[in-house]
Amino acid sequence: MKLFTKYNRINLLTTIIIFVLSATAFYFVIRYILLNQVDNDLMIEEGEIETYALEHKELPEPIPVKGQRISYTLSDKDLKKRQFATDHLAGEKDSYRVLRFKITVKENTYIATVAKSLQSTDDLTMSILLISLATIFVIMAASLIINRVVLKRLWQPFYRSLDILKNFRVDKKQTLDFPSTQIDEFEFMNQTIQKTTNQAQQEYSLLKEFTENASHEMQTPLAIIRSKLDLLIQDENLSEDQSKTMQSAYSAIEKLSRLNQSLLLLAKIENNQYAETTRINLMDKITEKLNAFHELWHNQNISVSSSLKDVSVDLNSELTDILLNNLLSNATRHNFAGGSIKIILKEKELEISNSSLEKELNSQKMFLRFFSQDKQSRYNGLGLSIIKRISDVSGCSLRYNFTGNKHRFTLSW
Amino acid sequence: MKVLVIEDEKELSDSICTYLANEQFVCERTFDFGSSMEKILLYDYACIVLDVNLPGGSGLDILKELKNQNKTDGVLIISARNSLDDKVFALKTGADDYLTKPFHLPELAARVNAIIRRKSFDGKNEITCNELKLDLGQKNVRVNDNPVDLTKKEYELLLYFISNKNRVISKNAIAEHLWGDNMDVADSYDFIYTHIKNLRKKLLQAGAADYIKSVYGMGYKFSV
Numbered sequence: 001m002k003l004f005t006k007y008n009r010i011n012l013l014t015t016i017i018i019f020v021l022s023a024t025a026f027y028f029v030i031r032y033i034l035l036n037q038v039d040n041d042l043m044i045e046e047g048e049i050e051t052y053a054l055e056h057k058e059l060p061e062p063i064p065v066k067g068q069r070i071s072y073t074l075s076d077k078d079l080k081k082r083q084f085a086t087d088h089l090a091g092e093k094d095s096y097r098v099l100r101f102k103i104t105v106k107e108n109t110y111i112a113t114v115a116k117s118l119q120s121t122d123d124l125t126m127s128i129l130l131i132s133l134a135t136i137f138v139i140m141a142a143s144l145i146i147n148r149v150v151l152k153r154l155w156q157p158f159y160r161s162l163d164i165l166k167n168f169r170v171d172k173k174q175t176l177d178f179p180s181t182q183i184d185e186f187e188f189m190n191q192t193i194q195k196t197t198n199q200a201q202q203e204y205s206l207l208k209e210f211t212e213n214a215s216h217e218m219q220t221p222l223a224i225i226r227s228k229l230d231l232l233i234q235d236e237n238l239s240e241d242q243s244k245t246m247q248s249a250y251s252a253i254e255k256l257s258r259l260n261q262s263l264l265l266l267a268k269i270e271n272n273q274y275a276e277t278t279r280i281n282l283m284d285k286i287t288e289k290l291n292a293f294h295e296l297w298h299n300q301n302i303s304v305s306s307s308l309k310d311v312s313v314d315l316n317s318e319l320t321d322i323l324l325n326n327l328l329s330n331a332t333r334h335n336f337a338g339g340s341i342k343i344i345l346k347e348k349e350l351e352i353s354n355s356s357l358e359k360e361l362n363s364q365k366m367f368l369r370f371f372s373q374d375k376q377s378r379y380n381g382l383g384l385s386i387i388k389r390i391s392d393v394s395g396c397s398l399r400y401n402f403t404g405n406k407h408r409f410t411l412s413w
Numbered sequence: 414m415k416v417l418v419i420e421d422e423k424e425l426s427d428s429i430c431t432y433l434a435n436e437q438f439v440c441e442r443t444f445d446f447g448s449s450m451e452k453i454l455l456y457d458y459a460c461i462v463l464d465v466n467l468p469g470g471s472g473l474d475i476l477k478e479l480k481n482q483n484k485t486d487g488v489l490i491i492s493a494r495n496s497l498d499d500k501v502f503a504l505k506t507g508a509d510d511y512l513t514k515p516f517h518l519p520e521l522a523a524r525v526n527a528i529i530r531r532k533s534f535d536g537k538n539e540i541t542c543n544e545l546k547l548d549l550g551q552k553n554v555r556v557n558d559n560p561v562d563l564t565k566k567e568y569e570l571l572l573y574f575i576s577n578k579n580r581v582i583s584k585n586a587i588a589e590h591l592w593g594d595n596m597d598v599a600d601s602y603d604f605i606y607t608h609i610k611n612l613r614k615k616l617l618q619a620g621a622a623d624y625i626k627s628v629y630g631m632g633y634k635f636s637v
Contacts, residue, residue: 224424225515226515228424231428233581250585296592299608300603
């Protein structure tokens with residue numbers, strides 16, 4: 001729910017409740033005041049009748065006046081006090097305010113009834129009520145419009161900040177530039193966001209630097225270990241067991257240096273060290289790769305079919321090399337003797353599919369670093385995340401699907 | 414032939430010299446910028462193995478100084494930095510080759526050999542090893558003047574072996590030499606086995622001796 005809507009709802013609801021309550025109270029107060037007025041009139045009438053009766057020793061003849069009726073009834077009942085009532089009189093449409101009081105003339109006790117029509121009073125109450133209702137509606141409508149128009153405008157800086165924030169990437173070297181606003185809260189928010197994002201960027205670049213430095217620092221010890229192993233195996237007196245141990249050490253070092261290289265590569269990609277692009281003829285590049293892989297495929301009895309269009313794309317040449325190597329290496333490694341690889345280069349996409357004995361990859365996790373379907377894998381689980389990262393920074397999209405026991409990667413630009 | 418190894422990491426420098434030192438090479442070593450500068454100005458070397466990051470300065474400045482002095486020493490840069498820019502820059506400055514750490518010693522030896530060959534036999538690009546004769550320009554091989562039909566990889570393999578005569582080369586080093594850094598299939602040693610089997614068969618058929626020996630499944634040795 002939008003803040004507007006929520007606010008409007010609460011606002012409207014309370015306004016309505018307040019207005020209904022106040023209108024009700026208003027109604028009763030007005031009615032009370034008006035009835036008092038009528039009662040006063042009736043009492044004046046009572047006074048007049050009593051004065052007349054005292055002077056003339058008889059009851060005044062009831063003169064029919066519009067909206068006023070006077071009648072007397074002989075009664076033995078003792079009416080101690082005057083009584084007011086609002087009543088409907090027989091044969092009358094409107095309600096009347098009635099005053100009954102005792103009057104004694106020539107030893108006879110009468111109950112005099114003076115009634116005044118309440119029609120004008122009701123009319124007045126009604127019109128006051130109507131006016132106040134109309135006011136409610138006008139006020140509500142006005143506040144709705146004000147909320148919509150004014151609040152929307154007031155919130156504008158907030159949405160602008162959001163838009164700017166939406167484009168924020170922690171790995172991009174950009175400082176967020178918020179337009180200044182006159183609203184303190186928004187200004188405060190902008191400052192806070194700016195501070196936080198700057199800090200995030202700083203931390204991120206420190207982390208990147210650390211990864212790159214760590215990988216760099218590891219190269220030399222790795223080089224030493226490798227060179228020592230290369231020397232060690234020159235020993236003519238190595239036993240078969242020792243040779244096997246050496247082989248394990250070799251493989252582990254190999255894995256470690258590959259891992260290190262991959263991490264370094266990822267760190268460099270993140271550091272935008274491959275931002276430079278040139279126009280690359282993909283057909284030539286792929287043909288070159290096909291030649292390089294040819295013997296490998298031939299030895300493994302993998303049949304390769306390709307259909308290449310003459311397409312040129314703006315890419316970084318080193319990254320393209322790595323990308324193609326990784327894609328083709330993957331298609332080879334996860335293949336089997338007698339399997340197949342298919343490469344299709346079209347105007348807008350490159351599709352590489354391969355047969356495999358392995359089941360479908362988990363498309364949610366396959367591009368995560370160090371994710372591999374089976375834990376015993378010989379591979380470090382960085383290959384696919386490198387492919388993904390390269391296609392991301394090159395502005396390409398990478399899709400994976402699995403049909404008919406074939407893994408297919410499609411790169412489109 | 415004298416080779417100068419300029420590398421501040423003493424252990425690595427030790428390994429390189431131990432591996433290179435044979436009947437052909439005499440190895441000298443320096444560990445920092447200043448003493449390296451002195452050495453290169455005083456003496457001539459067949460090849461200089463040059464680390465880029467040195468205490469006291471950059472290896473690339475040593476390279477520039479060499480070129481300023483019009484020295485013809487071959488230079489192989491060894492560096493932990495593997496970006497294309499670094500390589501291109503080093504080669505443009507006048508380095509003969511560029512090798513990224515961590516490397517295999519046989520790879521280094523092969524590169525040093527190649528540089529020295531290029532420097533010393535200008536024009537006549539041939540290696541002879543007993544009855545084997547490799548024409549580096551044409552990239553073909555003859556055994557007692559009979560041509561042997563080798564694939565590209567088999568030829569590269571033979572050249573690699575000859576550059577590392579009488580040394581055990583691990584399968585990992587062979588894989589990396591044949592498939593390079595980027596091709597992530599190097600851990601499939603079956604390919605190497607197939608290549609070596611074919612190479613050996615072809616050489617034997619052409620009348621050469623059986624030079625290539627397997628060493629406990631760990632690697633191979635080209636014994637002359």
